Every structure is written in structure tokens, then in C-alpha cells.
Amino acid sequence: MKFIDLNRQYQAYKQEIDEAIAQVLESGVFILGPVLEELEQTLAAFVGVQQAVGIGSGTDGLILSLMTLGIGPKDIVITTPFSFFATVGAILLLGARPVFVDIDPLTYNLDPTLLSQTIEACQEKGEKPKAILPVSLYGQCADMDEIQETARKSGIPVIEDACQSFGATYKNRRSCGLSLMGVTSFFPSKPLGAYGEGGMIFTNDPELADELRSLRVHGQKQHYQHTSIGLNARLDAIQAAVLLTKFKHFPKEIVRRQERAMTYGSLFQQYLPEIQLPYIKPDRTSVFAQYTIRIPDGKRTFVVEHLKARGIPTAIHYPTPLHMQPACSHLNIPPGSFPNAEQAAKEVLSLPMHPFMLVQEQEMVVTAIKEALAKGH
Numbered sequence: 001m002k003f004i005d006l007n008r009q010y011q012a013y014k015q016e017i018d019e020a021i022a023q024v025l026e027s028g029v030f031i032l033g034p035v036l037e038e039l040e041q042t043l044a045a046f047v048g049v050q051q052a053v054g055i056g057s058g059t060d061g062l063i064l065s066l067m068t069l070g071i072g073p074k075d076i077v078i079t080t081p082f083s084f085f086a087t088v089g090a091i092l093l094l095g096a097r098p099v100f101v102d103i104d105p106l107t108y109n110l111d112p113t114l115l116s117q118t119i120e121a122c123q124e125k126g127e128k129p130k131a132i133l134p135v136s137l138y139g140q141c142a143d144m145d146e147i148q149e150t151a152r153k154s155g156i157p158v159i160e161d162a163c164q165s166f167g168a169t170y171k172n173r174r175s176c177g178l179s180l181m182g183v184t185s186f187f188p189s190k191p192l193g194a195y196g197e198g199g200m201i202f203t204n205d206p207e208l209a210d211e212l213r214s215l216r217v218h219g220q221k222q223h224y225q226h227t228s229i230g231l232n233a234r235l236d237a238i239q240a241a242v243l244l245t246k247f248k249h250f251p252k253e254i255v256r257r258q259e260r261a262m263t264y265g266s267l268f269q270q271y272l273p274e275i276q277l278p279y280i281k282p283d284r285t286s287v288f289a290q291y292t293i294r295i296p297d298g299k300r301t302f303v304v305e306h307l308k309a310r311g312i313p314t315a316i317h318y319p320t321p322l323h324m325q326p327a328c329s330h331l332n333i334p335p336g337s338f339p340n341a342e343q344a345a346k347e348v349l350s351l352p353m354h355p356f357m358l359v360q361e362q363e364m365v366v367t368a369i370k371e372a373l374a375k376g377h
Ligand SMILES: *Cc1c(COP(=O)(O)O)cnc(C)c1O
Pocket: 057, 058, 059, 060, 083, 084, 086, 087, 135, 161, 163, 164, 185, 186, 187, 198, 199
């Protein structure tokens, strides 16, 4: 069994994908170009925003979006301690200082109540955070309206790290279109995945979009005229063609992901009702980038090993909270500072999840977890 079976997906769309790639090869246009423009327009319409800018990866997107806000050395960016490293990596790379806000232990997303307290604490020290970077983890949007409301009062812009939540809805709107900028990733294992690296930034602000288009080509405004210092962070045409083809099937795949999540839900209800399952708030839908449960009491390692022996892969998203990463040691944030994130890091376990998973496979997963828990250590 595969954690995410990309081969089944390829076999299902093989002919269309091969043709789309062949067309790019015939065209001779490999970087930027009309296919990327079509993808940008298609995905902007899907998200419900005016502008979409294709970029080299989700990480590039985080860096470039922070750059457009002028984030630099010593600036404060507020974010969550429970995410993939890229979230904090982008902040640190620009020389800025991450200030963390603990998560809601049910959704694993930044807790908006703690956010206002953190902003107040900064203000008491005479510091003004320059941006807020919430993450929509595992495919479910963070509490974007509460975060936006708090941010608006203090005049702080919000960027959604939507690298795992492309396609998710929030109060009938789409992830990526819920704040000043939304950044997603097309890494192969993400809900909408390319066959290589890729990402996109969404915004309703045409000036920001222009700046992003310039920054992704070394800050170039006209040919060989550089008005700022940017990156080489473009989405290539082959990836754009793959994404356009896969996007045709994406709405159907989202439904299948949600069906797989429901099936896991009822299997756990039947076999292991005590397990904490993903909690999706009633005003939103998840694209289940991950299907993540909790295995408490130090039994996780045993469960992982037991499943592995039965050919069932699992993953831990994420074993170390960001403030406890060696790369963050200079921040001097002691363990215990973000108890919800630290507890989650000890307990979370992501199970195989993709639109082509079979119910029988899901049954195998849940029965194997039941066996492991019955055996204990
Ligand atoms: C995957 C991911 C990123 C980075 O995206 P890449 O395309 O791999 O650079 C950033 N943040 C989160 C939350 C992610 O899951």
C-alpha cells in the first residue's frame, strides 16, 4: 500500500497527461508562456480572485509574498509553531523574526484567541508585527475571519499558507482567496500536485501581482531592467500543462477525498471510537491533504512499527514543533512554550489518504491500528 498513490492517478489520466506534455515539447516554450497564463486564469477563477501568479514552489511563494510586504531583518512575522518547516524557513531566510502563536488542539490551526494576546504583548513592548502567516493545515482552512478581524484592528496584513488546502472551502469561499495573499504548493503529494516543483500566489491586488511577477524573474520589470532584487522562481510550462490537465479532474478528486475521510470516520467509529479523528469545523470543508489522527500515551511508535510490518506506510506531520527545530535555537524559545503544538507533535499520525484509495485498504489500516493498540507495547 502507498501513502499517496500517484501512480494510480497517472494511470487514470495517462493519455491526457502525455498529450499535454507532448504539446509543450512541440511548442518549444518551457518557461512561463501561454500554458502558464491559462493555468493562472483558470485557478484564479476557481479560487475567486482576480490575480494568480505561478511560481517555482510553495516555499518560493512564501518568500516572495513576504518580500512584497517589505519584510526584512528584525521584522516580526506571527505564525504557528505547528507546520512544515518552510513556513518558518521563509521568515528566517529574510532575516525576520517569527513570533509563534499556539494551535487549537482540535484543528491544529493557529488559535485566534491567543493571536490577539500575542499582538497585544508585542505592542506593550513597542513592537509592531509586520505580517501574520497562518497555515491551513492538513487541508482545512485556519480561522481566517477571526484572524483577519484581529489583524485589521492592528493594521497587519495576512498571508495564508495554503500549501495544503488548495480547493478547501471556508464559509463558501475558497482557500487562497481569504486574505491579502494566499500561497499554495503543487508539490507532487499535495492535493493538486504537479510532476515536479510548483506553486501559486493568489491575490485581488493587481499591484501586488505585478510585483510578484517581477520578483519571480529577478525583480525584472522590462527586459534586463531590474527594479528590485528577486529570485528565479518561475513555474515551468510542463508543470503548468500537467496541472491544467489534472485540474479538470480536481473537483471530482476533492469529493473522493472527502468520501475516503468519511469512510475512515465510520470505520474508526465502529472499531476504535476512542481515537481522536480530524475535526472539520461546520463552516468549512477540508481537502484532506492529510488524514491525521492522534495516538496518545506513547503508543505511536509501536503503532507505526506494527503498520509498517503489515506493509502500511504512515507519516508524522510533524514530529518537532518549529520553535524546537535546531534552526530556531537562536530564538531561545524554551520547550513548554506552546503546549498544544508540543503535545500534538508527540501524538499525531497521518494515515494513507488519496482519491484512489480503496475501502478495503482503509479497512486494513483501521484493523491494523486496532490490533496494535490491543497488543500494547
Ligand atoms: C508543502 C508545504 C510548503 C512548501 O511547499 P513546497 O512547494 O514544497 O516548497 C509550505 N508550507 C506548508 C504548510 C506545506 O505543507
